[in-house]
Amino acid sequence: MNLWQQAMRAAGAILALYTLLCCVALAVADPSGEAKMEQFFDQDDHTNNWAVLVCTSRFWFNYRHISNTLSMYRTVKRMGIPDSHIILMLADDVACNPRNSYPAAVYDHPRKATDLYGDNVEVDYRGYEVTVENFIRLLTGRVSVDTPRSKRLLTDDKSNVFIYMTGHGGEDFLKFQDSEEINSYDIADAFQQMWEKKRYKEILFVIDTCQANTMFSKFYSPNILSIGSSRKGENSYSYFHDYDLGVSVIDRFTYYNLEFFESVDMSSKRTMADLVGAYNTTLIYSHPGVRTDLYSRKLNETYLTDFFGAVQNIELTTEAFPIGQPESP
Ligand SMILES: *[C@@H]1O[C@H](CO)[C@@H](O)[C@H](O)[C@H]1NC(C)=O
Ligand SMILES: *[C@@H]1O[C@H](CO)[C@@H](O)[C@H](O)[C@H]1NC(C)=O
Numbered sequence: 013m014n015l016w017q018q019a020m021r022a023a024g025a026i027l028a029l030y031t032l033l034c035c036v037a038l039a040v041a042d043p044s045g046e047a048k049m050e051q052f053f054d055q056d057d058h059t060n061n062w063a064v065l066v067c068t069s070r071f072w073f074n075y076r077h078i079s080n081t082l083s084m085y086r087t088v089k090r091m092g093i094p095d096s097h098i099i100l101m102l103a104d105d106v107a108c109n110p111r112n113s114y115p116a117a118v119y120d121h122p123r124k125a126t127d128l129y130g131d132n133v134e135v136d137y138r139g140y141e142v143t144v145e146n147f148i149r150l151l152t153g154r155v156s157v158d159t160p161r162s163k164r165l166l167t168d169d170k171s172n173v174f175i176y177m178t179g180h181g182g183e184d185f186l187k188f189q190d191s192e193e194i195n196s197y198d199i200a201d202a203f204q205q206m207w208e209k210k211r212y213k214e215i216l217f218v219i220d221t222c223q224a225n226t227m228f229s230k231f232y233s234p235n236i237l238s239i240g241s242s243r244k245g246e247n248s249y250s251y252f253h254d255y256d257l258g259v260s261v262i263d264r265f266t267y268y269n270l271e272f273f274e275s276v277d278m279s280s281k282r283t284m285a286d287l288v289g290a291y292n293t294t295l296i297y298s299h300p301g302v303r304t305d306l307y308s309r310k311l312n313e314t315y316l317t318d319f320f321g322a323v324q325n326i327e328l329t330t331e332a333f334p335i336g337q338p339e340s341p
Contacts, residue, residue: 058213059170060323062097063088066147068179068188070104072111075259076250078102079120080178080220080266082128087270088174092278092322095134099150099165102135103142103179103189113256120262120270122254136162144194151175152205169210174218174319178266181221183244184229200230207233214307216284216319220265222247225301237284237307237314241265242298249297264296278321285312 065088067081085100107116107129117127137146149155150165167173180187184196199217206212217238219227224240231238241248241263250260251267272290276282288311291300304311315321 057170058172058318058323060097060167061093061172061174061319061321062099062165062167063093063174063176063320064099064101064150064165066101066142066175066177066179068101068103068142068177068186068194070189072106072109073259074104074180075106075118075257076262077178077180078104078106079118079128079262081176082118082133083120083262083270084176084266085133086126086128087273088320091273091276091317091320093174093320094322095132096162098134099136099163100134101137101142101147103139105138111258119254119257120252120267122252122256122261134162140189142188144188144192144198147188147194148198148202151202151211153209153211165211167211169213171212172214172216172319173212174216176218176220177227178220178263181219181223181227183223184226186219186221186227196227196230199227200232203231203236204233207235214319218269220248220263224248224265225303228301228303231303231306234306235308236303237311238301238303239288240301241296243301246298265298265300268292268296273316273320276316276320278317280315280317282316283312284314284316285310287316 063085065081065085067077069077081100081102085098088098089095106112107118114124114127116129117124118129119126120128137150150163153165155164165173177186180190185193186195187193203215206215212235214235214237217228217231217236218240219238220241221227222242223244223246224242226240226244228236228238228240242265249264251262251264252260254261268291269287272287288300288302293299302311
């Protein structure tokens with residue numbers, strides 16, 4: 013950690029303390045809690061939804077991490093986010109792996125009803141492009157001038173951003189391709205940069221890995237709702253084992269999220285509280301965690317479509333997303 017980061021972190025801590033003091037002051041001045049009502053979600057300020065879906069694992073035996081991500085991709089598209097607003101990062105391509113007895117197909121269920129790779133999968137970062145550096149650059153917008161539009165997160169302060177990550181992890185880290193790791197401070201600092209650069213309105217961060225809840229423990233920026241699959245010291249568990257393929261085809265936490273989403277469409281009024289309330293540790297095997305202290309809305313007043321729906325009220329034009337202002341690394 014260099015001096016600048018230390019300084020930024022200290023500044024963050026002071027800001028957090030200040031915010032806390034303000035809240036206490038507000039609570040004292042207004043015991044009815046009415047002041048909080050002013051933070052109501054302003055739909056006029058919310059014009060677009062984006063998704064960043066990241067599978068950090070390579071190798072055939074990590075098949076389930078790829079199918080986790082492709083299943084999430086399918087769901088997000090079905091709920092209304094267009095491909096142009098989805099960044100899909102896949103560190104490996106099991107579809108074309110010689111060990112795949114169903115070439116070019118990926119399944120998340122032994123029934124093999126739905127080929128996840130079948131229809132229109134647009135992978136934006138693949139193979140060795142899936143690195144910690146590229147992920148951080150994507151989030152913070154520090155990409156080189158010649159980066160194509162499909163590899164840019166063209167969000168602004170009216171964007172709700174869903175970030176999903178899966179792979180092998182541990183306390184405060186997630187492995188990228190077995191060769192490097194991202195840690196919880198890296199992501200926390202990237203989110204803070206995004207906040208300062210007005211690159212989001214709200215973030216929904218969801219992670220499926222071992223000890224997943226440690227990965228959002230260091231976040232300190234506003235308007236972030238975080239959900240993880242397992243506590244510190246706890247593994248996350250795979251679900252169906254497929255005997256044809258010889259591997260597990262999906263993870264439990266992701267599976268049960270997707271199952272819930274099956275009941276949700278673009279006009280749904282189901283909320284984040286409904287989603288979180290449906291988690292069953294007997295089925296998931298681990299204890300999902302939900303961090304709400306950075307989030308200003310109530311979960312029972314946050315519709316899933318606030319993140320996953322196609323926002324209807326505004327016609328997006330290219331002018332709304334100027335590609336300019338590239339930054340040097
Ligand atoms: C969780 O799942 C188990 C096993 O199916 C079931 O017996 C239990 O009732 C469920 N718990 C809740 C709260 O739904
Ligand atoms: C959400 O829950 C709070 C209590 O935590 C309650 O006061 C509020 O009325 C609920 N909102 C809705 C829309 O049910």
